[in-house]
Amino acid sequence: MGNFVLSQLLDHGHDIRSLNLPRSAAPLHCMSVSAGYEQRRNEVYSWDGTKRGTAPFLVLQHTTLGEGRLDYAGTRHRLTPGKTMIITIPHAHRYWLERGGEWEYFWLLLNGREALRLAREIIETAGPVLEPATAQVDRLAAACLDVLEMTDPSPGLASNAAYAAMTSLHDTVFGSRPPAEKSFPSSVSRVLSHIETHIAAPLPIERLAAIAELSRAHFVRMFSAEMGLAPSDYVLEKRLERVERLLLATEMSVAEIAGATGFSDGNYLAKVLRRRRGLAPLEFRAAGRQASL
Numbered sequence: 001m002g003n004f005v006l007s008q009l010l011d012h013g014h015d016i017r018s019l020n021l022p023r024s025a026a027p028l029h030c031m032s033v034s035a036g037y038e039q040r041r042n043e044v045y046s047w048d049g050t051k052r053g054t055a056p057f058l059v060l061q062h063t064t065l066g067e068g069r070l071d072y073a074g075t076r077h078r079l080t081p082g083k084t085m086i087i088t089i090p091h092a093h094r095y096w097l098e099r100g101g102e103w104e105y106f107w108l109l110l111n112g113r114e115a116l117r118l119a120r121e122i123i124e125t126a127g128p129v130l131e132p133a134t135a136q137v138d139r140l141a142a143a144c145l146d147v148l149e150m151t152d153p154s155p156g157l158a159s160n161a162a163y164a165a166m167t168s169l170h171d172t173v174f175g176s177r178p179p180a181e182k183s184f185p186s187s188v189s190r191v192l193s194h195i196e197t198h199i200a201a202p203l204p205i206e207r208l209a210a211i212a213e214l215s216r217a218h219f220v221r222m223f224s225a226e227m228g229l230a231p232s233d234y235v236l237e238k239r240l241e242r243v244e245r246l247l248l249a250t251e252m253s254v255a256e257i258a259g260a261t262g263f264s265d266g267n268y269l270a271k272v273l274r275r276r277r278g279l280a281p282l283e284f285r286a287a288g289r290q291a292s293l
Contacts, residue, residue, distance in 0.1 A: 006141040009106060010064070012148060014038055019153050028159040029112040030166060033057065035147035037106040039065075045103070046096035050278035052089050054287045057111040058119045060165055061085045061095075062132075062140055065104035070095040070128065073237065075228060077129045079103075084130045084140065086169060088119050090278035093128070106144045110162045113288075118166045122173050127228075132172040139168035187212035187219075188226050195235055199242055200262050203235050235262075240276060243269065247285040254281045 016036035061068075061084065068079035072093045079085055079095070087093055097103045110119075122130075132140065143165035150157055184192065191208050208231055209219035223231045242261045246252055254266040263269040270280050277284060 005138040005145065006064070009037055009141045009145045009148075012037065012145060015148050017148050017150075019147065019150070019158050021153060021155055021158060024155045027112075028155055029114040030118070030159055030162045031110060031112045031115065031155070032143070032147050032158040032162040032165075033109040033111055035106070035108045035144045035161075037144065037148070039102070039104040040097045041066075041102045042100055043097065046094060049087060049089050049091040049093040050276075052278075054090065054279045054283050055111070056088065056090070056116055056288055057109055058086065058088045058115060059107060059109055060140065060169070061105050061107040062137065063103065063105045066102035068095055068097055068101075068103045068105070072128045073229070074233065079105075079129065082131055082137075084132055084137075084169065084172075085128060086119055086122055086130065087128050088116060088123070090284075092276045106141060108140075108144055108147065108162070108165050110165065112159075112162070115162055115166060118170060122169055126173045130169060130172050132168065136168045136172045140165055143168070184226055185222065187214055188223055191219075191223065191231075195238060199235075199239055200260050203262065205231055236272070236276075239263065240273065243273060243281070244277075244284065244288075247281055248288045257281070 014037055016034070016038065018034040019032060021031075061079075063079045063081050063083050063085075065081055068085075070077040070079055070085055070087075070093065072087070073091075077085075085095065087095070143161045146157070146161040146164070150161075191212050194208070194211050195203060205216060205220065208223075209216045212219045212222075214222065220231060223234070227234055229237065239261045243257055243263075246257045246260065250257075252260070254269060258264070258266045258269040261269070263272070266281075273284065274280050279287065
C-alpha cells in the first residue's frame with residue numbers, strides 16, 4: 001500500500017506556512033510552529049544548530065527526493081529518500097545540501113516541553129535519523145498538510161498536528177511495545193553504569209579502561225564502535241544532559257550544577273554549554289521555561 005497522504009502533500013506543491021497564534025490562558029506543550037514542503041537544487045542551503053536563537057524547538061524533516069547531509073555532534077549522516085531527521089535546537093549539529101546537489105523534503109517546526117521531551121527520548125534511543133514505515137510517513141505527511149491547509153488555526157489544532165507528527169515517530173522507534181534493550185559487551189556495560197552513577201566524579205579514559213579491564217587503545221576502539229561516540233564525547237554529552245535537566249527542574253546555581261555534573265567550575269560549564277548548545281546556562285534555563293509556558 002502506497003503513501004496516500006504523502007501523495008496528497010506532493011500534489012499540494014511546494015509551500016511554507018507559519019502559525020501565529022495568541023498565547024493561551026491554558027498553554028499546550030506540544031505545538032506546531034510552522035511547516036513546509038520545499039525543493040533545493042544547486043544552491044547554498046545550510047543550517048547550524050548553535051546559531052538559530054536561544055528558544056528551544058525541534059525540526060522534523062523527511063526527505064522525498066535527492067539527498068541532504070547532517071553532521072550531528074561529529075557523526076555524519078546521509079539524508080536520502082525515506083529518511084526522517086529529528087533534531088532539537090540549540091544543539092551542536094549542521095545540516096546542508098552538497099554543492100550541485102538536489103534535496104526535496106517536507107518539514108515541521110515544533111515547540112513545547114512535551115514535544116522536546118519526546119524528541120529527546122527518540123534521539124537517545126534511535127539517533128537523529130529514522131526510517132519510518134509507509135504508514136508512519138503518511139501520518140507525518142498528514143500533520144504537515146494539516147498545518148499547510150489549516151483554514152482557521154487554533155492552539156488545539158496546532159497541538160493536534162504536532163502530536164500527530166511526534167506520535168508517528170514515537171511509533172517508528174518504540175512500536176506497540178517496549179523494544180528489547182540493546183545488549184552491550186559486559187565490559188562496556190560496566191563502564192556505562194559507572195558513568196551514570198559517578199557523573200560528578202573525574203572520569204578519565206584510563207579509569208574507564210580499567211573498569212572495562214581493557215587496554216586504553218582497545219577500550220577506546222570498542223566503546224566508540226558500540227556507542228557511536230568516543231568515551232570522552234559520550235561522558236560530555238551525558239554531563240550536558242544532566243546539566244540541562246538540573247537547569248530546567250531546579251533552582252540550583254550554575255556553580256552548584258557544575259559540581260554535581262563533573263565540571264571544574266561554573267565558568268567552564270558555561271563555556272562548554274555555550275559552545276555545544278549555543279547559549280549560556282541561565283539563558284538556557286530562561287528559554288526552556290519560557291517555551292513551557
